[in-house]
Amino acid sequence: MAFDSASRLILLLLLSLSWRTSTALPVRTGLSGEKCADCSLLFKKLLLNITGLLKDRELFHRIDTDAAVVISQTETVLACAPTLTQNSTCMMQRNSTFSESECLGNIMKDLAYYSAVIQSYTNSKLRLPETVVPLLNSTLEIIQSLRKSCSLTPNGENNIPEDVGAPKWENSSYENRQQMFKMMKGFQVRTITINRALGYISSGDHRK
Numbered sequence: 001m002a003f004d005s006a007s008r009l010i011l012l013l014l015l016s017l018s019w020r021t022s023t024a025l026p027v028r029t030g031l032s033g034e035k036c037a038d039c040s041l042l043f044k045k046l047l048l049n050i051t052g053l054l055k056d057r058e059l060f061h062r063i064d065t066d067a068a069v070v071i072s073q074t075e076t077v078l079a080c081a082p083t084l085t086q087n088s089t090c091m092m093q094r095n096s097t098f099s100e101s102e103c104l105g106n107i108m109k110d111l112a113y114y115s116a117v118i119q120s121y122t123n124s125k126l127r128l129p130e131t132v133v134p135l136l137n138s139t140l141e142i143i144q145s146l147r148k149s150c151s152l153t154p155n156g157e158n159n160i161p162e163d164v165g166a167p168k169w170e171n172s173s174y175e176n177r178q179q180m181f182k183m184m185k186g187f188q189v190r191t192i193t194i195n196r197a198l199g200y201i202s203s204g205d206h207r208k
Contacts, residue, residue: 031100031104031150031152031201035149035150036198036201036202037202038149038150039146039149039150039198040195040198040199040202042142042145042146042149042150043146043191043194043195043198044195045142046139046142046143046146046191047188047191047192047195049138049139049142050139050184050187050188050191051188053135053136053139053184054181054184054185054188056135058128058131058132058135059131059132059135059136059177060177060180060181061127061128061177062174062177063177063178063181065178065181065182066185067182067185068182068185068186068188068189069179069182069183069185069186070186070187070189070190071113071165071183071186072109072110072113072114072186072190074106074107074109074110074113075106076103076106076107076109076110076190076193076194076197077193079099079102079103079105079106080103080106080107080193080194080196080197080200081098082098082200083097083098098200100201101152103197103201104150104151104152104201105152107150107194107197108147108150108151110190110194111143111146111147112147113165113166114143114183114187114190115140115143115144115147116165116166117166117167117180117183117187118136118139118140118143119140119166120166120167120168120169121136121167121169121176121180122136122137124169124176125169125173125176126173127173127177167179167183
């Protein structure tokens with residue numbers, strides 16, 4: 001089976017994260033070791049799901065663009081950046097102590113935002129609702145599992161409103177598909193960041 005360059009990069013990322021998770025130290029704070037491993041698998045599943053959606057020609061009929069839009073107002077990229085080390089030259093690494101709870105809190109806000117985006121899109125004017133809605137519902141199910149299983153709050157309660165700035169989808173079906181494609185590309189980028197963060201948390205490097 002042939003893979004394009006983006007698919008190969010995602011496959012390499014998932015293989016790398018699988019190795020980090022399998023060799024991780026037990027997580028003593030935040031997520032338990034078992035829950036962290038389960039969440040890592042779910043986030044990998046989410047990334048593969050989103051990547052598959054972006055290739056679906058029914059969902060994104062006549063859409064051909066590489067543009068990505070990340071509108072979520074969270075600080076996930078900064079909050080989940082590894083602690084700055086003496087020999088590091090990475091500009092995105094933080095110079096303060098890594099907070100697992102802060103990182104996971106921002107991730108949960110991301111999930112709430114994109115859940116609202118996808119849910120609102122399924123209620124909009126769709127070209128083929130009988131095909132599109134089930135595809136997106138599969139993504140929503142993964143997100144719901146993540147929000148329930150990977151939250152640090154009791155019973156998976158995040159206290160995040162569901163209508164967190166989701167688009168109104170008031171344009172034509174084509175324009176809405178184009179906007180949704182860009183937002184899902186942005187979600188893919190954010191999910192790659194989240195997968196890396198879970199790999200870092202699983203490794204236990206932030207406790208050394």
